[in-house]
Amino acid sequence: MIAILAAAAALTLWPQTAAATPEAAWTWTLYGDDTPVVLANEVPDTPNLRTTLECEPGSSVARLTLYGGEAATGMARVTAGEAAAVAETEAARGGGLKLALRTDHPVFAAFGASGRLAVAVGEQRRAIEVPAAHLAKLRRFAELCSG
Template sequence: MIAILAAAVLAAQTGPPATGWTWTLYADAAPVVLANEIPDTANLRVTLECDPGSSVARVTLYGPVMTGMARVASGDAVAMAEAEAGRGKSTRLTLRTDHPAFAAFAADGRMNVLVGDHRRPVEVPAPHLAKLRRFSELCSG
């Protein structure tokens, strides 16, 4: 009886987050995609995609559209990129995976995109950092 109760408590603690958002790596075909999504829905917050070995990550932020020069910061590193409107309500920009800002993002999972007065944080929680690092590895040439 105690074992069953302990298993039920453990299952409740390790279940999916109430919101359903997760990071998923799709690496079995080109392009490689890392998505912050609710699985099996069209709900996306962020996608990173690349052609394997290209060293170029295409970042799409879903939500309010931002256009213009973007300041992308992670750790002490900063990159500049052109932000443009993507499909639907999204912003697209491109980053080199060998840039120090992307390397810092792959290391700690935190990146901020600033376009004008609009700031969009991107955070990959510790349990998903291995997916981000694998994405970077697959994309790098």
């Protein structure tokens, strides 16, 4: 009888759990043991990526790739807090865009402090948000990349 009640309770909660699961599966992961250093917004153990930041240790240059959406090329305005930068973009494989940012630039420092970065190319706007629980990974990424 207890097993039947537990199963019924689980089925009652199932639609709520199923709706929350896809978003809850996305996380920020830092891969710092290999070259390049990579910070990825991903669903672990799948090919699903939203964003990657990559660098060669000590290079002070982070390569940002935003997956999905329309491929955008040209000049991007990158902002974080009050800081702004301009970066050239290129199309990423599978759609999206790629650009490079210096890790010693004020915009990257502001990104590390707030976890929020906005990229605008023409009319296209993209945003990255690193939740507070993962900001230490972003700061460690910047530390590993800085020369």
